[in-house]
Amino acid sequence: MKFHEAGKVSIFVTLLSVVLLTVCYLLFLANLWWVNVLFFVAMLVITFMIVRFFRVPYRIINKVDNGVLAPADGTVLHIGPAFEHEYFKDERLKISIFMSVHNVHVNSYPIDGTVEYVAYHPGKYLLAKLPKSSVDNEHNTIVVAKDDHDQVLFRQIAGFVARRIISYPQKGDQVIQGEEVGMIKFGSRVDVFLPLDVQVAVRMGEKVVSKKTVLAYF
16 A cells, blocks of 8 residues: 555645644633544544545556456446547447545556547536536546557546546557556546447446456457
8 A cells, every 4th residue: 555646745734734723723722522522533534534535555457458447446327328529429338437535546547558649628526426527527538549449538537526637648658457547636537438349347336446347348
């Protein structure tokens, strides 16, 4: 287990804020013992949640040559055909993964291949479970191709709480299945677009794990 580089500032600010709030509380507001207990419990919970959010667990990648691995931890929110408007501009199979604040938020490449397309889009911060969040919310689109057929488009989508998408890919990068793509801070969603003839390996409501769970087979 380690903690993501992107979380260092957030963790430092949280710890500093908790220390300052605790000092001020003890100097000016400390009163009834049960109020004191509630305050300290609240400070511990806030610190724990922020630090936990940026965790990066060690995982052995489940390499599957003809498989598409989940690019994110979370719950399968949607499986079905959908028109991909940005890059392919045709009908694709869409699998959506909803990431709650309790999930690991580091994202990974679903397949080996070449990064063919990367595009960041500023936008709103609607609830990530809403279908229109895929287009209206802040999002980052990445396309990785093995060949002309085996191509995956996945979209990092900021949610109601999320306020920043971190993404490292550049067009032309040679990438490896399971390597880190980046992360989305504080609750979000990832949409995956696949060829219509893939064999789906997950079901609605299933919990999936980045680098481990196979979403579909080419």
